[in-house]
Amino acid sequence: FPNGLENDWDGTMYETLQGIQAADLPCGLQGLELVYTEGAWGEDAVRVLREYAASGEYDVILDNGGAMDNTRPFYQEFPEIMFVIVGTNPSEMVTGGNLYFIDKRLHEANYLQGIIAGMMTETGVIGAVGPLSIDVTNAEINAFIEGARSVNPDVKVKVSWIDSWYDPPKANEATTAMIAAGADQIFMRSDGFEACEEGGIACYGATTDNSYLAPNSVVADSIANWTPEVVWFINQWCEAKTSGEPFSSPDLMYWAGYADGGVSLSDYYQGVPQEVSNKVDELVAGFMDGSFEVVPNYSVPVSD
Incomplete structure (x- = not known):
């Protein structure tokens, strides 16, 4: 490990x-x-x-x-x-x-997180804080961005890399800067949950239940x-x-x-509008029956 x-x-x-x-x-x-x-x-x-x-x-x-x-x-x-x-x-x-x-x-669940963020952003700016840029993390962040843009084509994107697999202070610093730049929905592929909570914005965690780290901010996690x-x-x-x-x-x-039981989206830790929940449910059904697919994009995601 x-x-x-x-x-x-x-x-x-x-x-x-x-x-x-x-x-x-x-x-x-x-x-x-x-x-x-x-x-x-x-x-x-x-x-x-x-x-x-x-x-x-x-x-x-x-x-x-x-x-x-x-x-x-x-x-x-x-x-x-x-x-x-x-x-x-x-x-x-x-x-x-x-x-x-x-x-x-995981990019399937990340796409769904992007759907939620794209439909719920009030500032029109979303963000992603990543650890190191490798194929896996690139695909996850790109899926989040693509999901958001599928429902909100005009959304602006901020991306920041902390160049470490685990550095909460650096992740919180990057998150704080992103919030200052207008992001109100952030995919947290790193460990900046404290800044999400302090900034009062929505965060989306990766791989496991992160709600305990920011109980008032994490909307939904991807689950592996x-x-x-x-x-x-x-x-x-x-x-x-x-x-x-x-x-x-x-x-x-x-x-x-999703179809194999290997990936899912957590329960919603914060309230989401019914139209958002309905859209997510529609795409989950597509993953399950094979009628919808998200092709992983391994290119390095960048800010607008």
């Missing part, structure tokens, strides 16, 4: 791995044994991953998509181990062999449930082990969305 368990992305995966039930697991497995390291990036990540692999004690090794380039040079040295990269741009996948890819269609992805890669592991064949990852990344 390179970002640490206080980070929503790593924290939700940790909670899933810790809480998954035997009934959810394939091939008769009764549970998972989890060993993890926090805060390893770059050369540290390479060292930790190599140590895990060389020990021979682990069947599956997970790594964050932000460290994929550290995994790529050596995973083939350990063909008996499944390596799983969590979060990546599909164009960067290496298919076949023992390197597998999973992600989360990693169970579908975990069950998928364990099933892939079981199939390889029971067949006696080498690992052979598929051409497509597995990433669960």
Whole structure:
């Protein structure tokens, strides 16, 4: 967990791995044994991953998509181990062999958050505070912006990056500046909830329930449930082990969305107009039956 368990992305995966039930697991497995390291990036990540692999004690090794380039040079040295990269741009996948890819269609829920923000803004200015600009965070922020513009084409956008996965003071500073620039609806992909609360504006959290951080400001969160992805890669592991064949990852990344139970929008923590709720419900139904799709946009979002 390179970002640490206080980070929503790593924290939700940790909670899933810790809480998954035997009934959810394939091939008769009764549970998972989890060993993890926090805060390893770059050369540290390479060292930790190599140590895990060389020990021979682990069947599956997970790594964050932000460290994929550290995994790529050596995973083939350990063909008996499944390596799983969590979060990546599909164009960067290496298919076949023992390197597998999973992600989360959080951009679906982020689009819905943008719908709410676009319909509820009073200033006509929305914002997004991001951690580091990588494919995953780019796609989430772009979806929020696209959702807002689908219902409010004239909305103005402010985007700020704090260049850190976890730095609440810096995130609050960026949020305060954004509020001063007129934003009254902010997608908080970082940790500036205190400034949202103090500024009396609406915020939208990412990945998990953030309402306790700003009980008067958070309108709705995107919620990640990693169970579908975990069950998928364990099933892939079981199939390889029971067949006696080498690992052979598929051409497509597995990433669960609304229709798979992997993504959802939280309850509304603040009141929203009925027309807003109706619009969100309409699009959720589209996600569920496949009639509506949001294509992830991995380009770097910028302010107007």
